[in-house]
Amino acid sequence: MVLSDLGRRINSAVNDLTRSATLDEKAFDGMIKEISNALVEADVNIKLVSSLRKQIKTAVKFNELPAHVNKKRIIQKAVFDALVDIVNPHQTPYNPKKGKSNVIMFVGLQGAGKTTTCTKLARWYQARGFKTCLVCADTFRAGAFDQLKQNATKAKIPYYGSLTQTDPVVVARDGVEKFKKEKFEIIIVDTSGRHHQEEALFSEMQDIQAAVKPQQTVMVLDASIGQAAEAQSRAFKDAADFGAIIITKTDGAAAGGGAISAVAATHTPIVFIGTGEHLLDMEKFNPESFVSKLLGMGDMQGLVDHVQSLKLDQKETMKNITEGKFTVRDLRDQLQNIMKMGPLSKMAGMIPGLSGMMAGMDDDDASGKLKRMVYICDSMTLKELDSDGKIFVEQPTRMTRVARGSGTSVREVEELLTQQRTMAHMAKNMKGMAGNAQKAKAAMGGGNKQQQMAALQKKMQSMGGAGRGGMPDMSSLMNMMGGGGGGGMPDMSSLMNMMGGGGRGGGGMPDMSQMMNMFGGGGAPGGRR
Template identity: 75%
Template sequence: MVLQDLGRRINAAVSDLTRSPNLDEKAFDGMVKEICSALIEADVNVKLVAGLRKSIRNTVSFKDLAPGVNKKRLIQKTVFDELVKLVDPHAEPFKPKKGKSNVIMFVGLQGAGKTTTCTKLARWYAARGFKACLVCADTFRAGAFDQLKQNATKAKIPYFGSLTQTDPVAVAREGVEKFKKERFEIIIVDTSGRHRQEQDLFDEMVQIQQAVRPDQTIMVMDGSIGQAAEQQSRAFKEAADFGAIIITKTDGAAAGGGAISAVAATHTPIVFIGTGEHMLDLERFAPQPFVSKLLGMGDMAGLVEHVQSLKLDQKDTMKHIAEGVFTVRDLRDQLSNIMKMGPLSKMAGMIPGLSNMMGGMDDEEGSTKLRRMIYICDSMTDKELDSDGKVFVSQPSRITRIARGSGTSVREVEDLLTQHKMMANMAKKMKGGVQNMQRAQGAMQGKNNKQQMEAAQKRLQSMGQGMPGGADLASMMKMFGGGGGGPGAGFPGGGGMPDMASLMKMMGGGMGGAGGGRGRR
């Protein structure tokens, strides 16, 4: 995956140094050299890398360090901060407003994935309550309108285009005017792919921009573009003055650092990253979470947002947890929800330490294990599903019957029941915590009084749950390892990350305990 190897190399360099018994200037220089080498091999601009090397060395000056300074902590923080600066243009991206028409125009090279990304973005906004639509102003490429029509139909997004009109400016103007009259809030205009040397197409792009007057122009950039990224992005910036970048195809095997160079060259923020071909494979980009994920430290905020966008049904499970109960059916529901959340490799990047723990297990293997666990649950009777699991202890013959019925082994059924018992014990410890969170959240949402807000926030933090992302979600994240304060932090028994570790181990990952937290600030 793009940037994954880069993350591993940087993480390994920092970890090797911080574990070294002799942390001296020579070892530090070796770490800096390895980080810079990894960045250059990932196609990051050489000047940017030279600047990063200089900043790290200036910040961590061994001669000027006070005797009591924790060198390991300082080095970790410095590397993290400098990598954040590398991808942070210090420019705020456009934020669409509800209740008004926000026109977003897409530009970029041909083959960068603009049409697919247009649909992904429209679907992303639609999932968050915006009335979104698509306009196909690409009359140059054969099949462009058909592709957009197919994607939009699949995503249930209204669209506009023409098979007869050849003037893209006319199509764009007509489509935008139509959707504005119909009070659409997000109007996304797809344009033809073009190269900086194709002056006619560049002029056409400017004409479309003048016709539709977009609130935001986004450049879509292929993650594998390499060193050409800087020149191309500069040319588009001068012509269309785009205000944001979306990097696509980050699930490929290319280096991916060229796109980072484009950010620095144009001082333009990356707003999203395309992580696959599925309509849900679009992640919001923010510098700190991106670097945190790159270094194996997780992106809990991204995971929270992803889970919320799926609108998973958690009501029954959360009600049970509030009562200190966790049935086998609750476990089955959570397994199904994990399947809906997307590839395990994507989740692993968001959960601190899990990417290290997954080892060599790929998405296909992980999904197969999850499905087999669901098959086991599907072979149970309603009485067994709604039980606390004790019925299997008193009547072990049920385990044999379920194994035969699900096409699995007795060992697999026993492993699933062991996992259920572990989570049921956690639910008992969490009893009452969910109501407290709901009360705290209610106070934060229903009161504007500053003192009330502060009191509610303290109540949330006292439970180790600093972000008010929703009580249901918070509980689920706690159950599956998302405490947000590091492995096992923030709730009774310290069972956060170890529980996810146990689940992954049961799925065949062969992982012992939590390997997370490496490089944590």
């Protein structure tokens, strides 16, 4: 991941200082020097680095700190704020309006990933209820229209282009006019890749801009471009005056700091970052979340947005939970929902502490374990799936049949059923807790709903197992999955057990003891769903 090494080095420098037995000014200066070296090696502009050094020193004023203050916390906050300031241009990007046509024009260098990013952005807005479309005004690159057509077809997004018209200005104007008449709300115009020395291409870009009159011009910037990012972005800013930046290819291994420098150089906000080749591999950018994720502190808001965008169906499971039931089918549905969330390594950066714990772990191995559990469930009859699992205890030969049909072992089937019984027990307890909460509410004459929810969450934490190893307790992470309210920070130590085979059965099967919290069961039954 681009910048991951930078994040580790900065985090290590801060941690080494705050863990030091003697926290003096010499150690403080050493930390600043290590952070500065890490930023320079990541291609962050030297002037930015110098500014960051001054900002941290000004914020901390080490010699003036009173003896009783928490120096470690002040230093950590100063570093965090200084890094946020680098990527925060304090400019608000254009916010598309529903019910009107919003034209968004893409510009950038050749090979930056504009065409793919156009489709990703169209898909992102489409998922949020906008009527979106794509216009291919790249008549220079062979295969550009075919690529956009293929991407748009895959994402089920209307598109416009021409294999015969060679003037990109005409194609762009005709496409935008066509989609405006058809009341499209997001009209994304893809243009040819350019280089700042090619004056003819820059003139063409300005002509397209004049023809389509975009509400927003977006520059697509390759994260691996290095020190050239600043000069290129300035040239594009002067020619097209773009109002937003999308950084692509952040899943690569390059330094990536040059793209950050471009933000400061042009005072332009980053709106999205591309995290992979898939159409869903794009995240909305937030300076605080970005730095938090960079330093291994997680990005809970990003995790919430990602899971909510999946629109997972939880109605039947939530209905069963409110009735105090949790069937084998419910367990299978939750397993499938976890798999829909995407690679666990992608989620790891969003969850405090998990990125370090996942170091060296294989997504394929983790996914394989989940799939084996689903295979076991898929080998069951409808009667077995909708049961509470006792049917297998009464008729053990059923386990042998399911194991043979799923290509697993009887032991694995037993372990899955153990997990299901744990979840069922939790569901039963939750029903009783909900009843008690209703009685308490009646006795209080309505009571305070927040207090009731807090008490219920506290009880759920004690049932599901509090966070281990110093990780935060994630009492209702996936209340968001069920649409519920939500409280504390997630405890992901169980998820690591789930991936790493540290489950209760001990045979490499996932530990499901906290799935309820993760997928809607942590909230109050009968609450908003």
